Amino acid sequence: xxxxxxxxxxxxxxxxxxxxxxxxxxxxxxxxxxxxxxxxxxxxxxxxxxxxxxxxxxxxxxxxxxxxxxxxxxxxxxxxxxxxxxxxxxxxxxxxxxxxxxxxxxxxx
Amino acid sequence: xxxxxxxxxxxxxxxxxxxxxxxxxxxxxxxxxxxxxxxxxxxxxxxxxxxxxxxxxxxxxxxxxxxxxxxxxxxxxxxxxxxxxxxxxxxxxxxxxxxxxxxxxxxxxxxxxxxxxxxxx
Numbered sequence: 001x002x003x004x005x006x007x008x009x010x011x012x013x014x015x016x017x018x019x020x021x022x023x024x025x026x027x028x029x030x031x032x033x034x035x036x037x038x039x040x041x042x043x044x045x046x047x048x049x050x051x052x053x054x055x056x057x058x059x060x061x062x063x064x065x066x067x068x069x070x071x072x073x074x075x076x077x078x079x080x081x082x083x084x085x086x087x088x089x090x091x092x093x094x095x096x097x098x099x100x101x102x103x104x105x106x107x108x109x
Numbered sequence: 110x111x112x113x114x115x116x117x118x119x120x121x122x123x124x125x126x127x128x129x130x131x132x133x134x135x136x137x138x139x140x141x142x143x144x145x146x147x148x149x150x151x152x153x154x155x156x157x158x159x160x161x162x163x164x165x166x167x168x169x170x171x172x173x174x175x176x177x178x179x180x181x182x183x184x185x186x187x188x189x190x191x192x193x194x195x196x197x198x199x200x201x202x203x204x205x206x207x208x209x210x211x212x213x214x215x216x217x218x219x220x221x222x223x224x225x226x227x228x229x230x
Contacts, residue, residue, distance in 0.1 A: 032214050033214045033215060033216075034214070035213075035214060035216035035217070037156075037217075044205055044207075044220035044221065044222055044223050045156065045205075045217070045220055046220070047213070047216050047217060047218050047219075050213045050214045050216040050218075051213070051214040051216075054214075056213070056216075056218065088155065088156055090156075090158075090216065090217075092214060092215040092216070093215075095172070096158065096171050096172050096173070097158070097161070097169050097171075098146070098148075098158035098161070098171075099158070100148075100155055100156040100157065100158065101155070102155045103155050103156075
């Protein structure tokens, strides 16, 4: 069973600061199948990053993804007010086929 | 423009069967590499993947569903249906459908708005 552990659970930062969110897998993953999502209250998730480091359509370049094996990172270079939200990582191809992390809440300090 | 929308009852009783329909536009589920999946989110909790139907008629399920869920597709109607049997209050959640494609590493590219299903007597 592939388990994704996201840290920290909550990240308190100010607009303009840099955010670093971590996603650690219980076993090695293919970078081709690691994605990140943003979810705001009352909204559906939005795909930010796919294949570990590729930005989805329309995603600003302040969002970047990196990592391989068991350690993956989502970085927001300079926080905008609209970036404060919940973030999930997700893997494909393991067992179960899809797994989501438990989420990181990015809140305004 | 790709859109997906979930529809179905909002309140069901325990032990009943629930059928949710995802109606989509802007892509075809007969195109190579395409899939439509279902994901749910209990109130205040994380996302949980449930099932996926692929362009080639392959279907996969979460092993935690204990065979209660069935996914079917109707390519001509641009619909994917999720049927859930023997519902329990723990199945109360917002249910989303989303499309995926191999070119996107099978991440869920576009999501429907979600539909809140409450299981209560």
